[in-house]
Amino acid sequence: MSVEDRRVKRLPREVREKQILDAAVRVFSEHGYHNASMDEISEVAGVSKPMIYAYLGSKEDLFAACIQREANLLMEAIVSGIDADAPPDMQLWMGLRSFFEFVGSNKQSWRVLHRQAISQGGPFSEELLAMRSRAINLVDALLVRTATKRGMDEHTQKSTEAMAAALVGASESLADWWLDHPAVPTRAVASWLMNLVWMGFGDLVEGNVWTPAEH
Amino acid sequence: MSVEDRRVKRLPREVREKQILDAAVRVFSEHGYHNASMDEISEVAGVSKPMIYAYLGSKEDLFAACIQREANLLMEAIVSGIDADAPPDMQLWMGLRSFFEFVGSNKQSWRVLHRQAISQGGPFSEELLAMRSRAINLVDALLVRTATKRGMDEHTQKSTEAMAAALVGASESLADWWLDHPAVPTRAVASWLMNLVWMGFGDLVEGNVWTPAEH
Amino acid sequence: MSVEDRRVKRLPREVREKQILDAAVRVFSEHGYHNASMDEISEVAGVSKPMIYAYLGSKEDLFAACIQREANLLMEAIVSGIDADAPPDMQLWMGLRSFFEFVGSNKQSWRVLHRQAISQGGPFSEELLAMRSRAINLVDALLVRTATKRGMDEHTQKSTEAMAAALVGASESLADWWLDHPAVPTRAVASWLMNLVWMGFGDLVEGNVWTPAEH
Amino acid sequence: MSVEDRRVKRLPREVREKQILDAAVRVFSEHGYHNASMDEISEVAGVSKPMIYAYLGSKEDLFAACIQREANLLMEAIVSGIDADAPPDMQLWMGLRSFFEFVGSNKQSWRVLHRQAISQGGPFSEELLAMRSRAINLVDALLVRTATKRGMDEHTQKSTEAMAAALVGASESLADWWLDHPAVPTRAVASWLMNLVWMGFGDLVEGNVWTPAEH
């Protein structure tokens, strides 16, 4: 068999699974879940369809496996970028930078995770929501820690979860915006968001709030 | 046609179109773009399929029409909720409230707009991105006006568009979060976001920024 | 459109349904349930596959519809061939003749009913077993009536249901045998079975039984 | 290969073939010919698929081998249960008892033979029909012997083959009925059938026939 022969045969299962997942992420991210066909995935993977079904199960299963893998990669990237001994604001900053760095260099993963997974019904969003929950919890923990230290009142504390959701959403949206403005450096994007959120949160904690009544 | 024929026919075009669009929004929001079938839409609309094609064109066209209509409704709701003579912060506040009010009472519209439109490829996102742009511009204008008045430096000014994007994303994400926490009153959600963003933005404008260097 | 144009268009639903069922019975009887493909059925029916699914549902549904239709035809043929005022033996005789006449002129129906329906799992056999039950009940009623009149003992009475089952099975088997011996006239086949069964039953009723002990 | 390797290999051919056939009979009888998959059979047999193909050939071949083996077992059981020196009626009685005993303790075999084999097209029915022929011949011989001894007329003699077919069918059908009424003892079932058939046949032989003309 010549060296150029792309279709190497009898590879061990693990290798094939990786090939397939790679191809699937690529195709799903390009065409979306529904418009992606198993045919194309099998072509891109250089593997016949029956192998996909044998190794990864149905189209749904395959998609879920993609989401799971990419979500884990993303969360690992974020978590491993955070120094748990640093103060909360530094931790948030590190997390944001890691997040944007990941998105910057794994656009396909991001598209699959953000655009596709959300729009599909329950079965998939669960995987996704699980990851989102971890992210929100991560942020929530930081906020709560800060709030407690600084003595935040009860009512405001309740809102941390919502704030965390907003922050995660803002990050996602900003990441999307960033896809269309690639010239902007990672650091800048992360820094803008950090400022917007952290300073605002700081004011909030200190009771320095905006109310319509003031006007 | 007998007099007893209960099915009213020969309705004016406008009425038919409305029937169809209403049905389409409902079905799209329930099943998603791809899983929605023209058959079901025609059933729900009480109109035969050929009529749909005659009036609204292909499935893609129909979906685009839905997006457009709902996006316009949303933007109208927001804009008409804003008093153009009020100061920027009040305008932002009014806009946020109107937005959350709309989402709260038009969940179907929101699902179609947010979850479905985004996940579909180019043709649809355009409609959606157009609306997003209008929203971002709206916010951007407020921010810029404020920044200018308060004398924001050049570099920061560049970031207003990104900030606006983040704000819009945060709003969307928070709206989603809210769907799962319906007990929270509209006013609270809007107020949280307003505080988070406005105060943070205020600090930003005043040069009161967070930087990793501080630590 | 020329007269020879086989594919007549826009036929009313009923007509199409009949076409489809006819084709399905033919194909199922030729290839068996599993080896019959919807493609072939649609070709034979001169109708596209989607019509089949629209009108008759899934392959299972289609098969069930075939069974039901043919089973009803068969039972109607049998029942309508029986004079309810005749004495039991005459009724049995009439039924047998009608049965063999039907099988003789509807071999396809018979193959579908006897060979295919039985071999498929639960869902189908139910339809079939329902018909079989009707047949067995029919015979059982005749036997019981006779037995009662002639004063059959309790224990033997219990066996009538089994006897009826045996008779039905004998009929089926004989019908199958007959398919391979078409030269034999209907009347002869029916008459043989009638004799075998009726006389034996008569002996049974009169206590004139065979037991191994006798020897 | 390490000594710890628990999976015993290099078994002699006969043993492997038996393993495979046992598994195949079980799986075929549970799911039917078509719904049985070679995968499941190989799993149940604890043997890899290529071995099955090496030893027993294609799926068709494998099924045919099952039929053949089970049919032989059944016929052996019947034949070995008959004392060739006994009078015809006793032989029939012994055969019937052996038949029902076999079915009672080999339900899987029976399902494969009766329900599956019949429904498949030509290739299989041949094996089956061969066995059926042997059974019919067996019975036919008994009937003919009796008829001759008792001096049956020509015309009636011709019908013995059909009678044998009917008897075999009745047995099969009764066996099926019995599967649903397991409380009935083997002896009773066999005895009912014996009476129904033998007495009827006896009458037949003695010219004591039923004719519609009588009424």
Next chain:
DNA sequence: TATGAATGAGTTTTCATTCAT
């Protein structure tokens, strides 16, 4: 205007069968 009837083209999925080791 309005629709029941009709289909081409495509999808996911499964399975018997065979290499390469």
Next chain:
DNA sequence: AATGAATGAAAACTCATTCAT
């Protein structure tokens, strides 16, 4: 002798779309 890896071929089913009336 024995098997994990691999696939060609075909099946059931669906859907957007368009005639003919």
